[in-house]
Amino acid sequence: MRPTTKTCFLESPTNPTLDVLDIGAIADIAHRHGARLIVDNVFATPIWQSPLALGADVVVYSATKHIDGQGRCLGGVILSSEAFIQDHIHMFLRQTGPSMSPFNAWVLVKALETLALRVNRQTDNAAAVAMALAGHAKIRRLVYPGRDDHPQAATVKKQMRGGSTLVGFEIDGGKAAAFRFLDALRLVLITNNLGDSRSLVTHPAITTHQRLTPEQRTELGIGDGFIRFSAGLEHKDDLVADLMNALDAA
Structure with missing residues (x-):
């Protein structure tokens, strides 16, 4: 950690060696230094791991993987507090337009039913x-x-x-x-x-x-x-x- 560190990012398990990092311990380190922790939770899936409950501030997924899980469409997910989404994500999406098509969104929502x-x-x-x-x-x-x-x-x-x-x-x-x-x-x-x-x-x-x-x-x-x-x-x-x-x- 440095005085300029604002964000820590990790994936657990890691790609491709499946190392598992202690999310809670890393979140404590980040928070003691005033930084956020972002966790890529793709390999664990939301079924097997809940990073927000472990102390992470933001969780991201490539929804193309398990969430769609059938090779049909591309997508991504950002999960965090309502305040973080409003302050950092909502305006970015509104101003730059990286929103998926309604059809892709529908496919991913339907896929959640069998995740x-x-x-x-x-x-x-x-x-x-x-x-x-x-x-x-x-x-x-x-x-x-x-x-x-x-x-x-x-x-x-x-x-x-x-x-x-x-x-x-x-x-x-x-x-x-x-x-x-x-x-x-x-x-x-x-x-x-x-x-x-x-x-x-x-x-x-x-x-x-x-x-x-x-x-x-x-x-x-x-x-x-x-x-x-x-x-x-x-x-x-x-x-x-x-x-x-x-x-x-x-």
């Missing part, structure tokens, strides 16, 4: 995938917030009501092995999106984090064999079978 059902199923599938991959000979590292071996398991239990719909794992053999794995998938699709009704994977080192140097990615734990898996609504047995078959090819 809990979808996220619960996706979380169950993610947990099943994590269990199946744990201990596999070709998996060097596996990270899932719903497991007791997660690096911040105590924080997860304190502030999250469920694991997450995402699993991170590193395949032994680096980029070449990861690419063989990706090419061998039949049910799971390759894309940078997440939180969809279909299960998705991405290779962060060449997509979401490709602008970082190799040294920066290594520091963040994003190796060339690291894969981010987003669980969909398929049957868990089909997902596990697809991933295991792909690992045989890795």
